[in-house]
Amino acid sequence: MVSQKIKNIYLLGCKELWSLWRDPVMLILIVYTFTVAVYTAATAMPDSLNMAPIAIVDEDHSTLSERISSAFYPPYFLPQTTELNHMDAGMDAGEFTFALNIPVNFQEDILAGREATIQVNVDATRMTQAMVGAGYIQQIILSEVNEYVLRHREISTLPVELEMRARFNPVLDQKWFGSVMQIINNVAMLSIILTGAALIREREHGTIEHLMVMPVTVFEIMMSKVWSMSLVVLLAAFLGLKLVVQIILKVPIEGNLWLFFFGALLTLFATTSMGIYLATMSKSMPQFGLLMMLTLIPMQMLSGGMTPRESMPEVLQNVMLIAPTTHFVELAQAILYRNAGLSVVWPAFLWLIGIGTVFFYVAWKRFKDTIHTMA
Known part of the structure; x- marks a missing residue:
């Protein structure tokens, strides 16, 4: 019984990958998000003066x-x-x-x-x-x-001399920060888009009705979308991190990439569930896009990637603890910038496991009710 469920999840996930492969718009979006968008974010808005x-x-x-x-x-x-x-x-x-x-x-x-x-x-x-x-x-x-x-008169030298040392970004180069943060933000953004678009695509093409008459459960349908879209985002993020960040921009990454991608996988478990939930709330792709903007923009602005969370009002800091991007930004910066290990980032991992479980359950409940309504 368990083996059959795993087989169903695997085959349905392969179907999702094949559907994505036949969607040129989504493929272009994936490539652009982790190449041109990363390079532009790292070089287009420097903090230093220029002419x-x-x-x-x-x-x-x-x-x-x-x-x-x-x-x-x-x-x-x-x-x-x-x-x-x-x-x-x-x-x-x-x-x-x-x-x-x-x-x-x-x-x-x-x-x-x-x-x-x-x-x-x-x-x-x-x-x-x-x-x-x-x-x-x-x-x-x-x-x-x-x-x-x-040159005209003697000035006494002060007995105290201030010596500044910049850690983790000794050259104070904006590219070191902008490129990595764009990768982090795009992981959450693309996972929500891909899973939501996959569900809406099935509803528009009528294939969701075919799934309803097959011997598969709502859990299996959701898990197939979660693992397939997570795999795509992880591969794209890996290529973007290696090709654009490390090779083209020459940004040194000191942290453990395996630990970073494990944190990204936990984040994707939550964000793909969010994508499914938003898709069940939408009747069309334009509605899904509007809901995603209302959800994604606050998450990216208030998660600590653009400005430190410590500079925000305490109420916002507490509210944003339920957002997976808050803990993903925290662990990603600690790992990629400061070479932190599991002993430092394990609280963020626990938060992501709890948030992902809650989000997945809520999305599963909503998806199940939606299918029963359609039936």
Whole structure:
């Protein structure tokens, strides 16, 4: 009896794989999700500045002001000398992200020990460049002023020196973070899409009625979709991680990939169940797409992949504990970034087992009621 159930699950899963193979749109989506999408996410939105336009108004025309003006150069900044009356107009027109105004007698005030100010205008609508660039500009100006002043008078060195060491991403490269996080997010997204689309495809083609008259149970139908779609996502994630992340982007992966994919398998058990549940709630593929957007976007935004969970309100942190992506992001970052072992990530594994079991039961109950209604 048990062997027959396993055989039914295996054969139904092979049917799902064959149906997927004959769906070119889904195949293109799978390839795109773990190749082009991963590469784009890693390279298209860098955290560092790149050719940020900055307008420089030098009213002092001194040696120090020229040193400061010449310190802004590509590839971080794209400097342009302008006049004071054009500075505000250029900012309003979006020509400059930053505008630097060095006032008259700036060098004289600095050497005399008087208070001196430099005006820096920032276009805050360009969020990424504005936040990073403001810090860069401050460091550059202070560095040039300190170096210039040291030539004219002695400044005592502070007895404390701050030495920063970046762990797990020593070069502070956005690609190391963006590429891996895109793989993590795509695992959850693609598993929901594939399982939901498989069930809706059967309903639209009328094959679900054929399954109802066969000697198979709802559990067997669900498990066949779970294992087949999970296999596809795991293979695609493995190829994306090896080909795009490690070979093309040259991102080092220090963690145990077997442990990571075991966590991904537990996550897929929950997310594929979610896909089946959403498919039973939908009457067509457009409805399924809308429900998936309402479910997937909050999961990805609040699971800790985009911003740390510690920065979120405590209520959201507690609510998101029921989302499988929260624990998948936690264990994936620990394994792939910090080379954590099972002794560190086992609580996330237990959470995923519990969440997956609950989600599978709810989806099974809903699917069973839906089939009985159709009958």
